[in-house]
Amino acid sequence: MILVSACLLGHKVRYDGGENGQALLLRYVARGQFLPVCPESAAKLPVPRPPVEIQAGTGADVWAGRAVVRDAEGVDRTAAFQYGAESILSLAEKYQAQVAILKENSPSCGVHQIYDGTFCRRKIDGQGVAAARLAKEGLRLYSEKDLTEEMLLALLAEDQAAEEGQSSRRGAR
Numbered sequence: 001m002i003l004v005s006a007c008l009l010g011h012k013v014r015y016d017g018g019e020n021g022q023a024l025l026l027r028y029v030a031r032g033q034f035l036p037v038c039p040e041s042a043a044k045l046p047v048p049r050p051p052v053e054i055q056a057g058t059g060a061d062v063w064a065g066r067a068v069v070r071d072a073e074g075v076d077r078t079a080a081f082q083y084g085a086e087s088i089l090s091l092a093e094k095y096q097a098q099v100a101i102l103k104e105n106s107p108s109c110g111v112h113q114i115y116d117g118t119f120c121r122r123k124i125d126g127q128g129v130a131a132a133r134l135a136k137e138g139l140r141l142y143s144e145k146d147l148t149e150e151m152l153l154a155l156l157a158e159d160q161a162a163e164e165g166q167s168s169r170r171g172a173r
């Protein structure tokens with residue numbers, strides 16, 4: 001299975017109740033190889049919810065204890081974001097996922113860039129809290145902006161081959 005940010009598959013889980021459905025991903029959703037994940041929903045944060053940004057750092061800094069996650073009302077959401085990240089890591093391990101396609105710029109899912117914590121729409125290089133956790137465990141991360149159809153087809157083929165390998169090993173036992 002390939003982990004995919006649920007909002008990229010049209011699930012209305014964004015902080016504002018919206019979604020970020022991507023036509024390319026939706027074209028291949030019927031293959032059943034995408035596992036929709038939303039770390040903020042997994043943390044039981046409501047929809048809608050105030051926007052959140054990592055303050056003075058990146059997802060990796062949050063895990064290192066050097067940065068915190070706060071919503072626009074100043075509430076510390078660090079523990080919830082870490083809980084949500086661990087939840088989707090558990091799913092990745094359960095399904096032996098090697099790849100995740102995640103929503104760019106999100107404080108949870110951002111792969112290359114996130115907002116800088118000032119709520120002024122400025123971006124910095126770095127990953128979100130969940131993306132950093134998955135990367136630490138060795139998953140390969142792509143954002144929706146990285147993907148071409150050719151790349152996606154290669155990832156789907158790789159995933160299918162891995163699934164067939166796992167099935168044949170289970171059958172041989």
Ligand code: SF4
Nearest residue numbers: 005007038103106109
């Ligand atoms: S946490 Fe990730 S999956 Fe959930 S709404 Fe934000 S970007 Fe989408």
